[in-house]
Amino acid sequence: MAENAKERLIRYLQDAHAAETGxxxxxKGFIDDTDDPNIKAVFQQHRIETQSQAQRLEARLKALGADPSGGKGFLNMVLARMSEIMHGAHDEYDKNTQxxxxxxxxxxxxxxxxxxxIAYSSVVGDDVTAALGRQIQxxxxxTAQKLFPLIQQYAKTALAGTEGLAGNRIAYTA
Ligand SMILES: [Fe+2]
Known part of the structure; x- marks a missing residue:
């Protein structure tokens, strides 16, 4: 039997909850993976936010008479693939940047x-879930905007891990 509109909504909320938990x-892996106190702090803040998102999704599920599924959603499958390349970094510098x-x-x-x-909950008339989705989004x-400038900042630290003097520029001849 096909799921009804509410069952589908609940499944999407369960998938979102599973994603936040994953x-x-x-x-947590990123925090354990670095010795850099700045990166640890950024990711610790990120964890607090992620846990709060999971709690709000769980509260919404409960209000709809459901619970987190404990299962894995689409995003978890993407994450699982991503963590397969988790330990592929060349050195500490690359690891932080990656x-x-x-x-x-x-x-x-x-x-x-x-x-x-947001789109699905709006179209089925669940404005509360849509509003929660917008808030978390x-x-x-x-968070993405906070992380973005750190990428170039840490990419530059890789120079310290090369031979020769830090601050050296590569002498291109061509
Ligand atoms: Fe999140």
Whole structure:
């Protein structure tokens, strides 16, 4: 039997909740993966926000008479693939930069996921879920904007891990 409109909405909320829970684990991995106190602090803040998002989604599920599914949604499958390349970095410098790139891309995966939740909940007349989706989506966008300048900042630190003097420019001859 096909799911009805409300069951589908609940499944989307469960998927979003599962995504936030999975992302919390991924960010925890990023924190454990670095010795840089600045990156640790940024990701710790990010975890607090992600956990709050999961709690708000759970509260909405409960209000609709449902619970988190404990299952895995579409976004979790994408995350799982991403974590397969988690330990592929060449060195500490690349690792920091690559984890920032991954975190930045996760925010955009979430942004897309909430866009679909907002659209579907609006069209079925659940304005409360749509408003929650918009609120969380705005938080993902704000986090992405905070992460973006860190990518270039940490990419530049890679020079310290090369031979020769820091600050050297490559002498191109062509
Ligand atoms: Fe999130």
């Amino acid at each position: 992302i919390d684990d991924v960010i 984890n920032l790139i991954k975190a930045y891309s996760i925010e955009h995966l979430e942004r897309g996921m909430y866009e679909s939740l 705005a938080e993902e966008e704000a």
